[in-house]
Amino acid sequence: MLQELLEREVAQGLPGAVAAFGDPTDLEVAVAGERAPGVAMSRDTVFRIASIGKPILAATALVHVERGTVGLDDPVSRWLPELAEPRVLRDSSGPLDDTVPAVRPITVRHLMSFTGGLGMISDFSAPLMASLLGDLHQGPADPLGTPPPDEWLARAARIPLAHQPGEGWTYNTGADVLGVLLARAAGGTLGEVLDDAVLGPLGMSDTAFRATDAMRSRLGDAVMNGPGGLEVVDPADGAFVPPPVFESGAGGLLSTLDDLLRFGGMLRGGGEFDSVRVLGAESVAAMTAVQVPPQPGDVFLDGAAWGYGGAVDVDRAHPWSVPGRYGWVGGSGTALYFYPDTGRVAVWLGQLQLAGPSEFGAIGRFLTAATGEAGAGTKYP
Structure with a gap:
């Protein structure tokens, strides 16, 4: 089902994406399209994840x-x-x-x-x-x-x-x-702090504020819809290759599907993944709980509440809403959500930068599909 969804989106103009959703035992993964002209998307493609790095920052703070x-x-x-x-x-x-x-x-x-x-x-x-x-x-x-x-x-x-x-x-x-x-x-750079607290313990070796030598060949172009069609707004050898001047905890990370699944697996494990404890269960519960109630009329929250580093659904305001769901969307065309009731994790990584709400369609359709039964076959990494 998920592979068909991605292929439909690519046929309708999405350059490419990698996505996955699953419950605690099974995971469905799909890959479609290109990360650059003539270069096929792959499961290990490196993406600019934008605001879905906020949960990683929040977890680091709680550590x-x-x-x-x-x-x-x-x-x-x-x-x-x-x-x-x-x-x-x-x-x-x-x-x-x-x-x-x-x-x-x-x-x-x-x-x-x-x-x-x-x-x-x-x-x-x-x-x-x-x-x-x-x-x-x-x-x-x-x-x-x-x-x-x-x-x-x-x-x-x-x-x-x-x-x-x-x-x-x-x-x-x-x-x-x-x-x-x-x-x-x-006492260090933010990248060093993240690596010490969360990225290193979880084995998230493809998550960083710049493309390392091992990541560089897998980083795709960032594109946006323009008057004449798709426009490259940051090429693969662009702003995320040199050392950053400012490491943005709000949205400056690169990452991959499997790294984000490891992070989601840590949330699912109440702070533990692959026998490594990163956070206490109480900290994960606080992170994914309502810390701020919905703010009427707020364009960013769109009816959701806020935890630490991500939103928390409180009702079924949208087809993809699930009360208790925790996570967020990134303006680079990404999404990361955790469903505490089932342990399901959903990750969407796309190449198309979002210019506005009208371009949320593909992510919305993916998240709607993710509220149903996950596919079987592939285990969490």
């Missing part, structure tokens, strides 16, 4: 909570003094100089749950959004064009919060702030 490196209720100013005295907009859509002082400090928990106030709002015409997109590069990952972490954080500190810490929900930027915090708290 450091368990280790005592950081505490959920610690003020972030302990490691990020730049954010010791934030200002808050009177109106999230209003001018950036109309602010009041924050009434409480931003905490690690606020960054984890996206309730710290620094982040993207639904009003894309607001001055705040222009500042986030322009000064902080809060659009598609820009590993070479985004300023280095210290300069990036200094810029972030000059941007007011959309709401008081803990009194709202804003998208994306909290993950990048969290990434800078973890690097400072743990």
